[in-house]
Every structure is written in structure tokens, then in C-alpha cells.
Amino acid sequence: MNIDMIRDAATRLEGHARRTPLLSSPFLDDIAGKRIFVKAENLQHTGSFKFRGAWSAITALPEGTDGVIAFSSGNHAQGVAYAAALKGLPSVIVMPSDAPQLKIDNTRALGAEVVLYNRETESREAIGSEIAAQRNLHLIAPFDNAFVVAGQGTIGLEIAAQAAQHGIKDAAMFTCCGGGGLTSGIALALQADAPHIPVHPIEPVGFDDVARSLASGKIERNAKTTGSICDAIISPHPGDMTFPIMQRLCATPVLVSDEECLRAMAQAFLRLKLVLEPGGASALAAALFHNDDIAQDTIICTASGGNVDAPMFARALDTLKGLE
């Protein structure tokens, strides 16, 4: 896993993934007391950065692969389904049978075959392996896959170029962090193209596996993987591939609460006109409300996704009552 793989991925993504804008607002700067820039990956195809890793992996498939398979009920599933459809490849997405009907319908509408399994009685790995072998499908893991990390890393290349265009010299980078694919990809890219910008992983309070792993020096697990509204950035533990990269390159993590993510979503609504999901707003939440220990006068944060349903978005808007 190195910078050349990220530059190669950027070449494959050119004209297929969107080069998302780096946005700002004087009102956000006022709240933070620093300059804030937001990399709007919620505007990426399928509403999250996951399309980049999926496209990167699918355009680097071994010869003779007949299609792809992924386990996911979230943003990775949609990214893989749509990237495969655009390449004219079959995709199978293995989802729990109790996943929300909307997510199942969306994934099908993006071109995937959805295979449902019973979470209590069946193993998704067993089902997936059987289908993959029978049909010669290639498994695309959500973050422990070098081509996926390389795809997410293309965001870092764009940020380095956009920061230079904006004349940003002294900045810290905040990344929404789950398994670490986005964070490690961006860290690798910035190490090469903007080595003066340190990368801080952002996690939800209570789901700080990356922060604890970086502190202890070995992979630590979350006690649970449910119970936060930031579902998109919660995984059981950092990846075997992504953790050593984060260990080598990342600065201190920052933790945010669910309530702060909702308030950041409301500010993105008001000031940037962006729809963010809670996990996708975590880096902005940290930039707005937890930047006391950051020496730099500018923070660049990822807005990693916008796949939120209307009731959750209404909860975010409710935080504006009395303020707006």
C-alpha cells in the first residue's frame, strides 16, 4: 500500500468519480474560531465516499472475474452496487433480512442482486463464500483491501490540491473514522502531497476503537457496534491493513457525541446547504466544537456521507430550535 497505488486509482477514477468541492462559510468559522473547510463527499455518487473505493477495486479486478460480492447494508453496499453497474458487471450484496426495506430497495435499484440472510441462524461469510465460489465473484471488503484504501486516498490528493488553490498553508485534517479506510487513505495521500497537514481520526464517544488502539499500540475492539446514530462509521475494530498505516501517520484522535453530530448536521444544512448523515458530520462536529487542542488556524474536514432518512434529519433540524 503506497502513494503510487493512490495515484493509479486517481487515474482510474478520473471522469467517473466526482471531484467534490471544498466548501466553507464565514458562519462556520465564527463558531469554530478557526477557518473551516469541508470536503463534500456526500455529493459523491451514491451519497458517500465509498463509491471511490468500490470503483478503484472494480477497475483493478483480476482478469476473468465474473462479478463482485460485498457484505454490507450501508454505504459500501451502494458504492459497490453502483460502481459494478456502471462497469456492466454483476454484483451480489449480502444483507441481513431485517435490513430496512428502503436500503434493500435502493441497493437493488442501483443494479445489485440482494441476497438476504437470517442474522440469527446463518453466517454471512459462509453464504458469501459459497456464492462467490459458485459464481466466480470477487469479494470487495469495505476497508481491508488495498485498492479500496487507494480509492479513498484519492480524496487526500484532491484535498492537497484544493488546499493549495485556497492558499491554505497551516491546517489540520479531521477525518470521519470507522474501519480506517478513509483515514489511512487520506493520511497516505497527504504524507506525499501535503506532509505539513496532520490527520486526526474522528470517532463517536463510546466507539473509539481507533483511539484506544493507537493509545495501546495494538488493535482494540469496540464493546458493541450498535447504539450510536453514527452507524456509518462504526466497525468492530480497526482493519489489519489500515491500523498500521494510521499508527504510522495519524495525529491524536478526537471524539464527538451524537448530539454534537446532530448540531453539525444542522450547521451544514444552514450554512453549506449540504445534507449530511450523523457519522458523515462527525469530523465537522469535531472541527466546530472540539478544536481547543489544535494548534493550526485552519481545519479541513471530510463530510463523508449524506445517506440519512428524513426522521433523523428532522432530529438534527430540531437542534436549531431557539437558535435559528
Place this chain on the structure above:
Amino acid sequence: MNIDMIRDAATRLEGHARRTPLLSSPFLDDIAGKRIFVKAENLQHTGSFKFRGAWSAITALPEGTDGVIAFSSGNHAQGVAYAAALKGLPSVIVMPSDAPQLKIDNTRALGAEVVLYNRETESREAIGSEIAAQRNLHLIAPFDNAFVVAGQGTIGLEIAAQAAQHGIKDAAMFTCCGGGGLTSGIALALQADAPHIPVHPIEPVGFDDVARSLASGKIERNAKTTGSICDAIISPHPGDMTFPIMQRLCATPVLVSDEECLRAMAQAFLRLKLVLEPGGASALAAALFHNDDIAQDTIICTASGGNVDAPMFARALDTLKGLE
């Protein structure tokens, strides 16, 4: 007013206004039965395209002007205030004393001096003229100003280039239409750079002054200027400068209801992750729900602004109930 003025404005806007993305979603294409592209001007500085016209006008001011003045309580006010602040020029915005406190506060926070007048007893023109004369300020009209129209026209230059990048050959353009600054600017730009793309003005039902003016061949007035949620695109009548341009260049107007604008806002939320205001969603509403008479297989629409408060956005989200 000609294409050279638009190209000159584009040069002045370079590096100052955002080059906004042209977005799409297969889910929107499904609803419309055509390919739909959305020019996301809600992501422009101050949340609407108005920043372009303001910046264009302010960077073309006569020598020796000490500042600018505008009458507006809406998007034009914010665009002028922020453009002036970025240029280090004083701005005065004349607003009715019963304007929402939030709009007054926002306009001040963007750097303007807000002068309030009593709508029932005072004339804003009289107050404005007096201040302008006393303080050597230049009035920036919202649409009947060639530099303003030229600034809005830069959107058309970008659309022509982006359409070519996307391989779009056969398309119709739908523009959110109030006084006609945006529509006439885009029509002039497309006439030059993409003359095969006809421009259809989009208006709210009951506020179809442009449609009636184009039909009768002379400037017709709206019976009223209140009573629609699409306040951002309602003006008393088409502009003296913009109407002849629209008369010469525009194709058939299309009308949309308030309810359709709310439904388009909900689709922009779900599928594009964009926050639109009702008037700013009118062109998308027409593209999704009123395209039967359009021969082209692709429609490009402006998303002209996103300055909507939380209660109105919640109304838009409510249209998803039972559908999502």
C-alpha cells in the same frame, strides 16, 4: 448586453465564485423518465447564484465609488453584502423593518450595514436614494443591471462546458425564473456556447408574469407578489433589460405548484444530498413532474438557492411520508 460581457464577468469571478458541480442520480432519472442534471448553485457563496451577479457588478464599479447599496431582504442582499465585504467595500442593505430577524442578522454578519424602513409609511427608493447620494454609494439592482446579468450568465458558460464533459448532446435547460436575470444570462451564454440547448423559464403557478409576458409580447405584471412559498423567484414583473433577451431567446415556460417544489426539495435531499429552497427547487420540480412536452431526452436544471428555514424544510421532508 452581450456574450463578451459574460466572458469578462467569468474572468472576474475566477477564483472568487465557486464553479458549482453538475449533479445527477439514477433515481431522479427514473422519476422523470429522462436524464436529469442539476447545476447546484445552492452551493455558491451565501447559498444562491446571486453572489455571482453581485461580485460581477462590484468588480465593475465606476471609479471613485465609495460603496454599494441594495434593496432586498433575500438572496440578492446576502450576495451583495458578502461580495462587498470580500472586496473590502462598505455595503448598505435597505430592508423592511418587519423582515425576519434571522435575515437581518445574517445580512449584518456578512458585513453589511442594514437600514430598516417602515413598509407602510416610508419609501425604500426615497431612503435609498438619499443614502446613496449622501455617501456616494452605487445602487446594485437585482436583475436590471447588465453586470448582474453577466454574472449570472457565467453559470451558462459553465453548464455548456460541463454538458460537453458529460457527453450531453441533446438537452433542454430549465431555469428558476423571477425577474429574469438568471434566465436571460444563461440564455445568452448558451446561445453562444451551446446553441442547441433551448432555455425554458420555470415559474410558480399564479406568479407567471414571464410566461404571460412572453405570450402577449409585452411586460405583464403579477396580480400579487406574496402567497407562494417560492418567494425567492417572485418579482412584480420581468425586467426591462431581461425581458427582451428572454423574448428573443427563450423557449416555452413551464409552471409548477408549491407542492411540486416541496416534493422536488425532498428528492434533492434524498438523491443529491442538497438543501434547496422552494423557489430554488422549481426547475427540478418541472424537470421531474412536467416534462411531457420536452422533446429532448435530457434536462439540465438550475438549483438556484438553498436559503430555507428548518420548518419549511421539514414540510418538504413530510412529503416523503409513506414513500421513503
